[in-house]
Amino acid sequence: MDTVGSGNGYSAALPARCSTTRGSVASCQADRPLLRPTASSAISQPWASAWLAVRIAMPYATEEDLPPPVRTHLPLHAREIFRAAFNSAWDEYADRGQEREEIAHRVAWAAVKRFYCKEGRDWVPI
Template sequence: MPYHRNGELPESVRSHLPAQAQDIYRSAFNNAWAQYGRPECHTSGTREQTAQKVAWAAVKRRFEKVGEQWHRKH
């Protein structure tokens, strides 16, 4: 399901990502949720799993995990 606010994101996302990364995650998740709404659009897993993969990939393009913390890439 799409997220309207960062406070609605899964605890695992909220507790690990800084606010800017949460914004990226939420936006990418929502876009993927809308784009991959039809079953033929995702070949493995559920619609939610597909949207989660897209969202994490978007975060990892702009942030990197250093130790236990996520930092914006330079």
């Protein structure tokens, strides 16, 4: 994974299929690079370490961070339920190692299914 910096104390992690060119930030097939505070920015900008801690503690900080199938198929309220349940399960099952993400997804889908059911291709409130 390559990184590019813009001199503002941040580096952008770019997937291997991304490339940088002079005069542009990046030419990439990915949605967007993930900006991470660098060590120097965490010292000069105190909020940077708090931002990093939130990103580590909450895998899905916003509904835009959810996986594409969840974003495109669930209504907003169902996405909010999914995100809250996933983040809670992620914290709850921290000791499960490799199974942690799968368990969190199962918990999140179970929470959504308590309030929504699938009719055809749409998720509708119960």
